[in-house]
Amino acid sequence: MDDAERERDRLVSMVWNSYVPHALHSLVSLGIAELLANGAASVERLAEQSGTHAPSLYRLLRLAVSVGVVRLDGELFALTTAGELLCSGVPGSVRNMILRYGNAAERGSWGELNYSVRTGQDAVRHIFGEGFFELLSTHPEQAAIFNETMAEVSRGVVQAMRELDIAWHGRIADVGGGSGALLAGVLAANPQASGLLYDTESGLRDAEASLAAAGVRDRCKIVCGDFFESVPGGCDAYLLKHIVHDWDDERAGMVLKCCRESMTADARLYLIESVVPDDPTAFDAGMLVRDLTMLVNLAGRERTRSEFAQLLAGCGLQLMEVVPLASPGRPYSLLTAIPA
Ligand SMILES: C[S@@+](CC[C@H](N)C(=O)[O-])C[C@H]1O[C@@H](n2cnc3c(N)ncnc32)[C@H](O)[C@@H]1O
Structure with missing residues (x-):
């Protein structure tokens, strides 16, 4: 051959x-x-x-x-x-x-990839006339599947987070934390810490049950709100897993600026995201399929390290370090930023 x-x-x-x-x-x-x-x-x-x-x-x-x-x-x-x-x-x-x-209907947005590549806009809004999360808020069955999909991934990341040398203390906010699987894992491993789970009504629908099942409900506040408008203050750490990649620079910047406004000088911001390598020989098909999934679903994107640094700098935050997480099958990293 x-x-x-x-x-x-x-x-x-x-x-x-x-x-x-x-x-x-x-x-x-x-x-x-x-x-x-x-x-x-x-x-x-x-x-x-x-x-x-x-x-x-x-x-x-x-x-x-x-x-x-x-x-x-x-x-x-x-x-x-x-x-x-x-x-x-x-x-x-x-x-x-x-x-x-695996559901053909769910893959509908990929069928309009050409639209997204031509315009840079999300195919979901083009097809359904509404954004991805607005649609989920009116389709509870799909929202439940989405939230649980995210929680399944987060449970895998929790173990990797435990292996990091981070002394979690004080109050940890999980911004856009969904049902709280990640925060529950962090709180369970750090009995001295308390939590604040922040998301929309639709995102929080399974939060009570998930935090209670992990035995951390009494140490965690649940707050419903819109992270494009404000993020609760008074926390020592702000954790955002798979939030920034959902949005283009303008929208992601709005969320990060809201976090920055609420952060005190010694608070930390942590992103958990894929970091696209600059070297084409290190390109990962799974990561780049997820990149285009973000494009068709939300006009979002995966970013390189320098793109993250630039985005954070524009929001008054300084990228300090990027640590790859040992999350099986998923090349995610923890990015730490401080107020600039
Ligand atoms: C990709 S999911 C990530 C969930 C969670 N951080 C995780 O990784 O498992 C994005 C989350 O952002 C939330 N979200 C979307 N728009 C929001 C808004 N305007 N304000 C607050 N949360 C929002 C969604 O409900 C969803 O839980």
Whole structure:
């Protein structure tokens, strides 16, 4: 096989593999993954329990075997270790991520990527006439899946945060903290600290339950508000995970300026974001797919270190350090800034 043939094979595989998340979505949304979590089962039994067509379900399961989420145990299908992550309530679960990104309707904004590349604007607003978070606020089912997807990622980041040499003390604000999975993890590991979770009504919908389940509800205030208008003061640390990448420089700057206005001279601001390398040989496809996802969904962007430094400087903040987090499968970093 010559180089061109090999490259053709690579591109063709890329196209066919792009349908795999749809198959995973079916395994999750038809309830097959949860049924298999109860134990190995025959295709006939699974079809009966899920109300599906056994011969077609067999074909779906056969694909699931080929991508390593299901295995065959004689005549019975069973979940592999990867397959267990399709279920709810397991550490590292990707169930909500699959429900979100494996769903054709959810991928609608990517179908309008050309619009975003031509204009620099978010395809979501172009298609639906409303912004991403406004849409979520009127679609509670989608909001629940989105919030839980973010929480699943945050739980993975918590462990990496524990390994950092940061002495969390005083009050920690999680700005745009959603259901509070990250803040709950930080507070659980730092009994001396208290928290303030700040988000919109839609973002906070699962916050009470999530903070209570982590046993930190009594040490955490929940405040509803708009981070483009103001951010609560009186905190020693301001944590923003995956907030800045949602927005273009103008909108991200508005949020950071609100944080800066509320910060005392010795307060710290921490961003958890992907940092796009300057070196093209270090480009990461996953990170750059997320970059374009931010573009089509919110006209947001992933940034390089110097872009972060410039954005922060324009908001009266000085970038002090960037520390890569050991978050499996996700190249995130913790960026620390202080008032300039
Ligand atoms: C990408 S999510 C990140 C959530 C959380 N920080 C995490 O990483 O798990 C963005 C968050 O910003 C919140 N948000 C969006 N617009 C907001 C606004 N105007 N004011 C406050 N929060 C907002 C959303 O509700 C959502 O929880």
